[in-house]
Amino acid sequence: xxxxxxxxxxxKKSFAPGEDVLQGINLTIRQGEFVTLLGASGxxxxxxxxxxxxxxxxxxxxxxxxxxxxxxxxxxxxxxxTVFQNYALFPHMNVADNIGYGLKIRKAxxxxxxxxxxxxxxxxxxxxxxxxxxxxxxxxxxxRVAIARALANNPRVLLLDEPLGALDLQxxxxxQLELKRLQKKLGITFIYITHDxxxxxxMSDRIVVMNQGQFxxxxxxxxxxNHPKTSYVAAFVGNANILKGTVAEKNGHHIKVxxxxxxxxxxTEEKVNVGExxxxxxxxxxxxxxxxxxxxxxxxxxxxxxxQLRVLLTLPNGDEVTASRFGMNADIQPGQQICWRFEPKAxxxxxxxxxxxx
Amino acid sequence: MKQFKRxxxxxxxxxxxxxxxxxxxxxxxAFTTEGNEVMTLSFTWGNFAKFLEATYLxxxxxxxWLGLLTTFICLVLGYPLALIIARCSEKMxxxxxxxxxxxxxxxxxxxxxxxxxxxxxNGIINNLLAKIGLGPINMMYTDFSVMLGxxxxxxxxxxxxxHTSLNKxxxxxxxxxxxxxxxxxxxxxxxxxxxxxxxxxxxIMMVFLLAISSFxxxxxxxxxxxxxxxxxxxxxxxxxxxxxxxxxxxxILAVIILLSMSLMKRMDKExxx
Numbered sequence: 318x319x320x321x322x323x324x325x326x327x328x329k330k331s332f333a334p335g336e337d338v339l340q341g342i343n344l345t346i347r348q349g350e351f352v353t354l355l356g357a358s359g360x361x362x363x364x365x366x367x368x369x370x371x372x373x374x375x376x377x378x379x380x381x382x383x384x385x386x387x388x389x390x391x392x393x394x395x396x397x398x399t400v401f402q403n404y405a406l407f408p409h410m411n412v413a414d415n416i417g418y419g420l421k422i423r424k425a426x427x428x429x430x431x432x433x434x435x436x437x438x439x440x441x442x443x444x445x446x447x448x449x450x451x452x453x454x455x456x457x458x459x460x461r462v463a464i465a466r467a468l469a470n471n472p473r474v475l476l477l478d479e480p481l482g483a484l485d486l487q488x489x490x491x492x493q494l495e496l497k498r499l500q501k502k503l504g505i506t507f508i509y510i511t512h513d514x515x516x517x518x519x520m521s522d523r524i525v526v527m528n529q530g531q532f533x534x535x536x537x538x539x540x541x542x543n544h545p546k547t548s549y550v551a552a553f554v555g556n557a558n559i560l561k562g563t564v565a566e567k568n569g570h571h572i573k574v575x576x577x578x579x580x581x582x583x584x585t586e587e588k589v590n591v592g593e594x595x596x597x598x599x600x601x602x603x604x605x606x607x608x609x610x611x612x613x614x615x616x617x618x619x620x621x622x623x624x625q626l627r628v629l630l631t632l633p634n635g636d637e638v639t640a641s642r643f644g645m646n647a648d649i650q651p652g653q654q655i656c657w658r659f660e661p662k663a664x665x666x667x668x669x670x671x672x673x674x675x
Numbered sequence: 676m677k678q679f680k681r682x683x684x685x686x687x688x689x690x691x692x693x694x695x696x697x698x699x700x701x702x703x704x705a706f707t708t709e710g711n712e713v714m715t716l717s718f719t720w721g722n723f724a725k726f727l728e729a730t731y732l733x734x735x736x737x738x739x740w741l742g743l744l745t746t747f748i749c750l751v752l753g754y755p756l757a758l759i760i761a762r763c764s765e766k767m768x769x770x771x772x773x774x775x776x777x778x779x780x781x782x783x784x785x786x787x788x789x790x791x792x793x794x795x796x797n798g799i800i801n802n803l804l805a806k807i808g809l810g811p812i813n814m815m816y817t818d819f820s821v822m823l824g825x826x827x828x829x830x831x832x833x834x835x836x837x838h839t840s841l842n843k844x845x846x847x848x849x850x851x852x853x854x855x856x857x858x859x860x861x862x863x864x865x866x867x868x869x870x871x872x873x874x875x876x877x878x879i880m881m882v883f884l885l886a887i888s889s890f891x892x893x894x895x896x897x898x899x900x901x902x903x904x905x906x907x908x909x910x911x912x913x914x915x916x917x918x919x920x921x922x923x924x925x926x927i928l929a930v931i932i933l934l935s936m937s938l939m940k941r942m943d944k945e946x947x948x
Binding site: 370371372391392393397398399401402403405406407408409418419422423466467470 | 845847848850851852853854855856857858861865866869870
């Protein structure tokens with residue numbers, strides 16, 4: 318039972334004929350897990366969340382909570398609460414009334430509501446804000462109230478729809494840590510939606526990468542970042558370069574891959590055959606610009622951002638890759654011929670046919 | 676901002692010419708006796724005292740009652756309609772709001788004459804009733820016909836402000852209430868209704884204002900004997916020729932409207948707390 322606390326079975330949804338938002342997704346979430354649905358906008362992550370909340374009905378498939386089919390239950394009948402993207406605080410109620418709303422609806426005694434509101438305000442570190450109106454709060458404070466309001470109902474599952482999307486970077490980082498702390502303390506299952514891979518990696522126990530209404534890969538942050546299964550995951554989560562090549566030689570786990578006219582060594586657990594076309598994912602920080610590198614390229618552009626130098630390289634076969642490294646290097650100039658290499662372990666073969674692991 | 680200040684001047688002058696001077700004149704007439712020369716004014720409270728006679732008090736009570744009833748019925752009928760419209764798709768909303776306002780494209784007199792045609796003793800409705808062996812029902816020149824005219828004419832003024840406030844309401848608030856455990860009724864009462872109150876108050880004020888001061892509709896649909904405060908003012912100016920008394924009634928009406936509006940505003944503010 319603890320293994321399938323919340324289960325999504327073959328959920329399908331489309332809003333217009335021929336445009337499937339969800340193409341039959343399956344997911345099992347454990348009690349107390351922090352799961353992030355990660356994907357670009359329009360990938361179906363919000364729809365998935367709304368179906369779990371009951372705000373949307375799936376065309377087919379079902380939602381199971383603690384072994385009970387809740388698909389047909391209304392949102393107010395589910396032990397699931399949502400933190401909305403735009404906070405959705407009731408503007409005509411003060412902070413205390415917002416937080417106590419769920420309990421008031423359930424006709425809880427006044428003393429109990431008061432106690433719970435106080436407890437929740439302590440939890441989100443907003444003591445003394447009871448009488449404020451939402452319009453008198455900053456974005457971060459509104460966010461805290463929205464979380465407190467959702468948690469005041471003691472939900473079995475808390476759904477968070479890009480809750481930090483509207484906050485500035487600094488505040489977002491603080492709130493990430495705080496949310497993680499809250500989740501650990503309360504032991505409530507969190508399902509979190511974001512399009513920010515950093516956020517997903519920092520907070521999640523498991524990440525579900527979504528693309529076009531399907532799950533690309535489900536795994537721990539380490540698995541998703543270091544062992545992407547598809548080129549989409551590699552590019553979206555790790556900002557990896559995707560290279561097409563052909564296997565030229567094979568010696569156990571060591572293979573040589575032809576990238577155009579040049580040959581690179583890769584270590585892989587994948588089962589490949591000589592002559593097979595493969596897709597290689599290689600993150601920018603693993604591209605080493607070194608004089609003794611066996612590969613060649615022309616520098617096309619370079620730019621400096623967030624403490625990182627990014628160099629766009631054109632390979633002899635016309636492919637482009639981006640190398641990134643810390644610090645500024647004045648020696649590299651556009652138009653320059655350059656040598657590079659990568660460690661055989663740094664590259665990952667992606668988009669493999671299923672069941673091909675050695 | 677400073678360079679724009681001068682742009683206000685023409686509007687300021689307009690406002691004085693079309694708003695302030697007429698109001699001043701009405702006040703002047705209300706407090707003076709008949710037959711004044713421009714230079715010799717004799718002030719009096721008589722015009723206001725005259726209004727305290729039972730005949731006139733009855734007129735204002737009746738106007739008040741009819742205005743309240745019209746407003747109430749407009750609210751009861753208009754709110755659900757505004758709610759239904761606000762739930763439609765954007766495109767549909769535009770179409771429905773246009774349908775609500777279409778009657779206003781046609782002259783009010785014409786619309787009122789159309790009602791006379793429908794309601795009169797040998798009008799369309801009574802003709803149809805006669806075909807199935809019923810009637811005739813006397814509908815014209817009654818409270819019913821006057822209220823029907825008022826409601827039909829002023830309904831858009833109730834629907835549109837309510838629709839506006841419902842439409843600009845954040846839909847996720849409704850979902851949030853629902854998500855937090857409220858059922859449909861609780862969601863409506865605690866969130867939707869409360870948040871639409873500014874629109875409701877605006878609608879009530881507009882319809883009440885229009886209904887209590889209307890005179891063409893009661894005149895046509897209520898007949899010559901039908902007296903509302905609007906008709907009373909009109910008759911003072913047009914047929915009786917007592918401009919001083921007419922001005923006094925106008926001022927009384929203005930004060931009543933002002934008081935009820937501020938009362939509504941205060942209620943709205945208190946409820947919003």
